[in-house]
Amino acid sequence: MQELTLKVQRYLPGKDKKSYIQEFTIPLRQGMTVLDGLIYIKENMDNTLSFRSSCRMGICGSCGMLINNFPMLACHTPVEELGTDRIEVRSLPNFPIIRDLVADLDSLFEKHKSIKPYVVSSDTEEAEEPTAEFLQSGQELEGYVQFAYCVKCGLCMAACPTVATDALFLGPQPLGQAYRYCTDRRDAGVEERFHQADSRHGVWLCHLAGACSEACPKGVDPALAIQLLKRAMIFDSLRLRKKKKPASIAQPLAESRPKIAVPEFTVK
């Protein structure tokens, strides 16, 4: 039977002064992912091993880790794809470690929250008590939909060289999401987000290394979003930005609609 060596970073706060690597040799199954390997260790070899995971299908973004020096989702990384039988798994860089492979993502969520990652409505009455949905064309949706696929896994932040040197830098995830909401016609929070992104540790510290886009498991391309945000902010600063028309509200459905004739049942 083929074997796989997993070199796993271990760290127990209060006990360990610094993290260390522990090796585990496990049987390799076909189609095994790195997360499967970690689960095997936890179930059969060392139940104190700590890591985060949930959906096992690259949707929740919980299992972000540094796998062979590249930030990846453990559930989304088949062992075969790595082309080696020795894999090193570490906690995500640029984040403090809580324990073993569990990174403390608080800074990501705080920065994310600071850019108001939701549709800010200008019509407070409609926002409080909505009467109908806002209308949006397919073309408008295409303008931001790829940025809306973000699962907040933190891989882009872990890959970003600027976040590594400046912990106060907003980072690719919040800035990408700032652009995503600024382009949404239902949103009226552009000025607030621009103000936030215009800080000393904001959008202008991005050096376009592109590591964020390479690391993103959902194909979000935060680097593109940041460049588009920069352009929008320059246009805004020069008063050249086109104000987007607020999205209109769908008309309420007509009381009576023409009934579609229901065909007769063929089986009585």
Add this chain to the structure above:
Amino acid sequence: MSETRLKILQYITGIGLFFLVGTHLIVSHLSGGEPTTWESIAERASSSFWLAFYVLVLIFGLYHGLHGLRTIIIESIPRLPAKVVDWTLVTAGIAIFGYAAYIPISAF
């Protein structure tokens, strides 16, 4: 001033420097003659066009360089107070400008 406006000025001075330094290079070094001879320097120093030209190079170069330095400092030492960084660089910029502009202006 907002960071975006500072960055716009960075872009403008960058593009400006490309043309200004390019002009300087062509006129002084690529079109023949001896740019460092006394006659050549005296001729340029007595021209109001060249005085304005080199003062502009100085302004653009100083802004572009010091803004770049500011970005490096902000990123390398993120917790350094903003006012300390800004005022140190502004003071340094004014001092360098005064010293560097004094010579061509006094020679004019």
